[in-house]
Amino acid sequence: MSLEILTFSFMHRALISGIAIAILCSVVGLFLVLRRYSLFGDAIAHSSFGGIALGLLAGVYPLWTAYGVSIASALIITKIKDRYNISGDASIAVLLSSGIAVGLVIIGLSGGFTIDIFSFLFGSILLVSVDDTILILALTGVILIVILILFRPILYSTFNEEQAKVSGVPVEKINYLIIFMAGITVVTSIQLVGVLLISALFVIPNVTAIMYGKGFKQTAIISMSFSIFSVVIGILISYIFDITPAGTIVLISIGLLAGTMGIKSSGLLSKN
Amino acid sequence: MLKAVEINNITVKYPDVKALDNVSFVVNKGDFLGIIGPNGAGKSTLFDCMLGLNTKYKGTIKFFDQNIKKSKNYLKKLGYVPQKPIFEKNFPVTVTDVVRMGLKKESDENKIDEILQQLWIHELRDRRIGELSGGQQQRVFIAKALVNNPKILILDEPVTGIDQQSIDLFYSILRELNSKQKITIIWSSHDLDAVNQLANHVACLNRTLFFHGESEKFFSDDKLVKQYSEASMQEHMHHH
Ligand SMILES: Nc1ncnc2c1ncn2[C@@H]1O[C@H](COP(=O)(O)OP(=O)(O)O)[C@@H](O)[C@H]1O
Ligand SMILES: [Mg+2]
Numbered sequence: 208m209s210l211e212i213l214t215f216s217f218m219h220r221a222l223i224s225g226i227a228i229a230i231l232c233s234v235v236g237l238f239l240v241l242r243r244y245s246l247f248g249d250a251i252a253h254s255s256f257g258g259i260a261l262g263l264l265a266g267v268y269p270l271w272t273a274y275g276v277s278i279a280s281a282l283i284i285t286k287i288k289d290r291y292n293i294s295g296d297a298s299i300a301v302l303l304s305s306g307i308a309v310g311l312v313i314i315g316l317s318g319g320f321t322i323d324i325f326s327f328l329f330g331s332i333l334l335v336s337v338d339d340t341i342l343i344l345a346l347t348g349v350i351l352i353v354i355l356i357l358f359r360p361i362l363y364s365t366f367n368e369e370q371a372k373v374s375g376v377p378v379e380k381i382n383y384l385i386i387f388m389a390g391i392t393v394v395t396s397i398q399l400v401g402v403l404l405i406s407a408l409f410v411i412p413n414v415t416a417i418m419y420g421k422g423f424k425q426t427a428i429i430s431m432s433f434s435i436f437s438v439v440i441g442i443l444i445s446y447i448f449d450i451t452p453a454g455t456i457v458l459i460s461i462g463l464l465a466g467t468m469g470i471k472s473s474g475l476l477s478k479n
Numbered sequence: 480m481l482k483a484v485e486i487n488n489i490t491v492k493y494p495d496v497k498a499l500d501n502v503s504f505v506v507n508k509g510d511f512l513g514i515i516g517p518n519g520a521g522k523s524t525l526f527d528c529m530l531g532l533n534t535k536y537k538g539t540i541k542f543f544d545q546n547i548k549k550s551k552n553y554l555k556k557l558g559y560v561p562q563k564p565i566f567e568k569n570f571p572v573t574v575t576d577v578v579r580m581g582l583k584k585e586s587d588e589n590k591i592d593e594i595l596q597q598l599w600i601h602e603l604r605d606r607r608i609g610e611l612s613g614g615q616q617q618r619v620f621i622a623k624a625l626v627n628n629p630k631i632l633i634l635d636e637p638v639t640g641i642d643q644q645s646i647d648l649f650y651s652i653l654r655e656l657n658s659k660q661k662i663t664i665i666w667s668s669h670d671l672d673a674v675n676q677l678a679n680h681v682a683c684l685n686r687t688l689f690f691h692g693e694s695e696k697f698f699s700d701d702k703l704v705k706q707y708s709e710a711s712m713q714e715h716m717h718h719h
Pocket of ligand 1: 520522
């Protein structure tokens, strides 16, 4: 046992793509959490379920249809929300349930559940291929670069939309860009934790990091560190004890959150 | 004199009220204009139009002789301090982070330190914005508005809910910005005394423009001031 697991190439792939996804989810998730859009990741993930089912039915690689369906429905629901003045949480509920409904109907049409569905629901990080790993790394790189380039307008419009507009930031375009990036991030991350636990990766490390009372960049770095820690330790522990990686990862990040709350209420994390 | 802003026959109708009715005036470069008017007079509505946040108005608004519906370039020369800056209390940004948002070029980073010093908030630079008092937050938002060297500073009732000491400091900063740095200031308030002391021009707004001109002319005319006060009082009773 012990260190031997670090020599397996499937473990290398799992850890590399896991770390990339950890970074991606914590960065994109930070903006969603701050926009009070915490559950949006969940909603996109559920709509990707519809996309996956569609792919399985059509005989296309399900992740591709998941990307298409998730991004399209996220953008459409955002448009509808703005146009008809629907609240954020209600639009999330609509997106979430329609994705599942479409998925269920399609699965019904195709004659029932297949084993593939379960790996999409709960993740299958130990099964990622070389191609998957390359795709995950490439998407992570592109999204991080876009965020770095547009950092000021993205942060500014998250902080205060109206003031950002007055400073000439194209707020609507930035909003759609964030939704678009969230769509890509969610579908990419499905391989790690599956549809059902995706919002944990978006939300928990960020809620934890925000508690440390630091500025934006430090908060983002703390969040990334917690996220990477949870994913790496989660993958290793789950393999050693033969339990599900997704659940283990999320439980570790919840542990970090609980620990932070404990430190905070004990007064050790006093403010400046 | 050179015009900074030209407001021409602005009318704004909301479903229930006409917030502005045919308002026109000119702000020259270097002016310190106080816009006074009771709650609901349309001050914020007028600012929204000037800032491009509300485009559903009749009439025209020009900044530096350019219609703002034609080009958004004027926004680069403008600093804006909102009535009540809304943000999440635990939003993870420091004072420096907030001021940096106002910066157009990354290369101007040392402007941030300069402006924080000028506004007496340098020692707060690494504190989270949500931990500060109302007066301190207000100065941070002024710093953010100033860091990009604006030609015009627009402030919407900036001292609402702020302690007297901060208000005094705030007013002396405004006076200096206008007299030393020649920044044109457009500032709304319902504190007549403060406007009397600071502004060199006054616009009295109550849906329509009731008076616009040099502040001495307004404040030396007891009849005008009385008329204004009565109109505002009535408005006040309507609202309570
Ligand atoms: N978005 C809006 N929709 C409908 N009515 C509004 C809106 N904003 C302001 N009003 C109304 O327009 C009038 C002017 O408001 P406002 O410009 O905020 O006044 P002030 O800033 O002078 O207090 C008020 O009667 C207010 O209720
Ligand atoms: Mg107002």
